[in-house]
Amino acid sequence: MxxxxxxxxxxxxxxxxxxxxxxxxxxxxxxxxxxxxxxxxxxxxxxxxxxxxxxxxxxxxxxxxxxxxxxxxxxxxxxxxxxxxxxxxxxxxxxxxxxxxxxxxxxxxxxxxxxxxxxxxxxxxxxxxxxxxxxxxxxxxxxxxxxxxxxxxxxxxxxxxxxxxxxxxxxxxxxxxxxxxxxxxxxxxxxxxxxxxxxxxxxxxxxxxxxxxxxTGIERHRVKVSGKAGHAGTTPMEGRRDALVGASAMVLEADSLLRRLDSLVGVIGQLTVRPGAVNVIPSEVEFTLELRSPDPERRLAGRRELLAGLSGIAKERRLEMTTCMDYEAExxxxxxxxxxxxxxxxxxxxxxxxxxxxxxxxxxxxxxxxxxxxxxxxxxxxxxxxxxxxxxxxxxxxxxxxxxxxxxxxxxxxxxxxxxxx
Ligand SMILES: [Zn+2]
The missing domain is CATH 3.40.630.10 (Zn peptidases)
Known part of the structure; x- marks a missing residue:
């Protein structure tokens, strides 16, 4: 009625x-x-x-x-x-x-x-x-x-x-x-x-x-990618361990994985490049990764898949990667x-x-x-x-x-x- x-x-x-x-x-x-x-x-x-x-x-x-x-x-x-x-x-x-x-x-x-x-x-x-x-x-x-x-x-x-x-x-x-x-x-x-x-x-x-x-539940991670700094003019392109190039590949990988995963959204919203000079190969990049899902199991499964994907890229490019989760709310x-x-x-x-x-x-x-x-x-x-x-x-x-x-x-x-x- x-x-x-x-x-x-x-x-x-x-x-x-x-x-x-x-x-x-x-x-x-x-x-x-x-x-x-x-x-x-x-x-x-x-x-x-x-x-x-x-x-x-x-x-x-x-x-x-x-x-x-x-x-x-x-x-x-x-x-x-x-x-x-x-x-x-x-x-x-x-x-x-x-x-x-x-x-x-x-x-x-x-x-x-x-x-x-x-x-x-x-x-x-x-x-x-x-x-x-x-x-x-x-x-x-x-x-x-x-x-x-x-x-x-x-x-x-x-x-x-x-x-x-x-x-x-x-x-x-x-x-x-x-x-x-x-x-x-x-x-x-x-x-x-x-x-x-x-x-x-x-x-x-x-x-x-x-x-x-x-x-939604929310979790936030801090990801640190380390490579090797070097003179941008004298170090050959071949063999560089550029942390920013690696981190960029990770950003793209995270985006494509998140597009495939159901009931999960995420963002890399903050990125710090060190030493951050115009003529030095970046030695370290730290970025945030935030994931949101109403379903705790999907969030956990998504987190595992994402971090595994990022770690694969680090290995491929001979970079060190550490991650730490600094916030989680159910x-x-x-x-x-x-x-x-x-x-x-x-x-x-x-x-x-x-x-x-x-x-x-x-x-x-x-x-x-x-x-x-x-x-x-x-x-x-x-x-x-x-x-x-x-x-x-x-x-x-x-x-x-x-x-x-x-x-x-x-x-x-x-x-x-x-x-x-x-
Ligand atoms: Zn409101």
Whole structure:
């Protein structure tokens, strides 16, 4: 059953709200709204007003999340949490983060206008920090909800020497109540986030919406290739052990292997050449290799194949190669019951969708420690994000809002039990 069309222009209304929120930005191109900064502080009354229109009671928690609770959630019923982040990157777009705050609030408001109610208790959380731009920490808000936030991050400083604790006090948050932010998993049904795709998959397939299956795992390596320096004029070409020529062959090899491997993407994004002189054969090159996959086994298999390929090239060219992995974060899977609930809601609204994985991290990475997570992706123009030209259409905004309305009226604890543990 499709919801009645009385709530017209939801797309237009959502776009207007996102424009309104985008005003709370540092000067410059696009949107720059840093965690617990002046623009964040000035945005809060606007979000609170949207929450009240949605029938939620807003509250600023100890770490700068603005949390809206419906009366049933206030009474202690287990709630579905929807939300996303309020902060942006430097000169980012209007939609990364704010879409996932504004859309569920408008969906709740539209249901109210139609005299309908969500089938479960609901909270909408506008997380303070996801991007990790200002302070040396990230996912502060969602980690606090999940109970995995190390209180030491409050002492982390921004470039100007201000601690996160001081910035939060300026925002109006009472950091002495940090422990209260942690949620009881028994009182949470799940976490659903709407986000722009930040990639081109949906646009290429002509789809407005996609249902996320997993958030990517990430690993980063440092690869050092050593050869032999020598005078660039007097050393014959034959027999040179040029580390940069070897590293270049490795870059091409990694690219061609990554193109063949399924469910794995990667990049060599940084390269340092030593001694780095115009007339000396390079003796050493150090480069980074980052791999991302939602599937830990494929990531491991891909890593082995790639490193073996690179090592083969080193041998061929008589170069030394050492590698070290200096970062690894596991990906997390979305819950099948939430994937199916989102797909069902798309179907009810006559919106074709596809499953896809997220190559970027999101608040769900932290929320996964607390509860089941689900994500709905919305098509963005040219797959562009973290950029002032980030764009979505009003039609897609409307489609997404209607799907969230459907999800809200069809969500029940029973649905979790039936689909989830079936
Ligand atoms: Zn985001």
């Amino acid at each position: 499709t919801l009645s069309r009385s709530a017209d222009d939801l797309g237009r209304r959502l776009m207007e709200r996102l424009d309104e929120a985008a005003v709370y930005s540092l000067p410059g191109q696009g949107v720059t709204r840093l965690f617990a900064g002046e623009e964040h502080r000035r945005l809060l009354p606007l979000l609170s007003s949207w929450m009240r229109l949605a029938g939620l009671e807003p509250e600023l928690d100890a770490v700068g999340n603005l949390v809206g609770r419906c009366p049933r959630a206030l009474a202690g019923e287990p709630a579905l949490i929807l939300g996303s982040h309020q902060d942006s990157v430097i000169e980012g777009g209007k939609y990364d983060g704010m879409l996932g705050v504004a859309m569920p609030l408008l969906a709740l408001e539209a249901l109210r206008e139609q005299g309908r109610e969500p089938s479960c208790a609901v909270q909408v959380v506008a997380f303070g920090d996801e991007e990790g731009v200002r302070f040396p920490s990230t996912l502060v808000g969602s980690r606090a909800l999940a109970g995995t936030l190390d209180p030491k991050v409050l002492e982390g400083e921004d470039k100007g020497g201000k601690t996160l604790r001081e910035a939060l006090a300026y925002l109006g948050a009472d950091t002495s109540r940090l422990a209260e932010v942690r949620r009881d998993p028994e009182r949470v049904l799940g976490y659903v986030e709407v986000h722009i795709e930040q990639g081109p998959v949906l646009e290429n397939e002509g789809l407005a919406l996609g249902v996320v299956t997993a958030l 990906g997390v899977a979305c819950a099948e019951w939430l994937i199916q609930a989102l797909e069902q809601a798309c179907k009810e609204e006559g919106q074709p969708s596809r499953r896809l994985f997220s190559g970027a991290g999101h608040d769900g990475l932290a929320m996964h420690a607390l509860t089941d997570i689900g994500m709905l992706f919305l098509r963005c123009r040219d797959g562009l994000s973290h950029h002032p030209d980030e764009a979505i259409t009003a039609e897609d905004a409307e489609a997404g809002t209607r799907v969230i309305m459907q999800l809200l009226i069809s969500m029940t604890t029973a649905c979790r039990k039936e689909i989830g543990e079936g």
